[in-house]
Amino acid sequence: MAQVVERNIRALLDRRKAEEKQRTSSERISDAITSFTGSMLFVVLHLLLFGTWIVWNLGWLGLPPFDESFVVLAMFASVEAIFLSTFVLISQNRMNIQADKRADLDLQVSLLSEHEITRLVTLVSAIAKKMGIEEAHDPEIEELMKNVHPEKVMDTMERHQQKQKKN
Numbered sequence: 684m685a686q687v688v689e690r691n692i693r694a695l696l697d698r699r700k701a702e703e704k705q706r707t708s709s710e711r712i713s714d715a716i717t718s719f720t721g722s723m724l725f726v727v728l729h730l731l732l733f734g735t736w737i738v739w740n741l742g743w744l745g746l747p748p749f750d751e752s753f754v755v756l757a758m759f760a761s762v763e764a765i766f767l768s769t770f771v772l773i774s775q776n777r778m779n780i781q782a783d784k785r786a787d788l789d790l791q792v793s794l795l796s797e798h799e800i801t802r803l804v805t806l807v808s809a810i811a812k813k814m815g816i817e818e819a820h821d822p823e824i825e826e827l828m829k830n831v832h833p834e835k836v837m838d839t840m841e842r843h844q845q846k847q848k849k850n
Contacts (some may be wrong), residue, residue, distance in 0.1 A: 702781075720767055733760075791836040797831050804828050831849075 707713075714725030719725055736756055740748040750756055805828045818824070 706777075710773070710777060713770045714777075716767075716770045717774040720770070794831075794833060801828060801830055 733756070736750070737753070738744055739746055740750045740753065740756075742748055804824065808819050808824050808828060
């Protein structure tokens with residue numbers, strides 16, 4: 684079991700490395716900016732910058748104010764917010780694409796597992812019937828031997844969700 688886990692971990696890490704290498708320069712820049720702006724260093728630098736700006740323009744440092752109404756500061760902060768939110772959205776879009784890929788992989792593995800388990804139930808049930816084991820005739824086992832069709836499951840889920848919305 685440990686060898687399978689090790690192999691899977693290596694495969695996932697190799698895949699991540701390959702995806703990292705395929706990132707465009709704009710994605711790398713966006714991720715770097717997003718990473719920096721999500722750090723405490725960014726917060727501290729802004730506290731120092733904005734704090735100094737405010738204290739200076741209030742005249743507490745004895746220096747001549749250059750933005751008495753703080754209009755320039757507000758404009759600077761607004762423009763910065765526009766760019767930062769754009770970089771965050773770019774990074775989030777890329778992360779959503781990665782999450783969708785992982786969800787698709789999870790679904791495929793789950794469907795494969797479901798198929799394998801159904802086949803095992805069928806096989807074990809046949810063996811149990813041949814051996815005359817009474818539990819082999821349980822109606823629930825007959826239900827478990829049927830293949831699951833994901834599209835039917837999704838349809839059923841959507842019908843239940845629509846019923847909940849109506850109530």
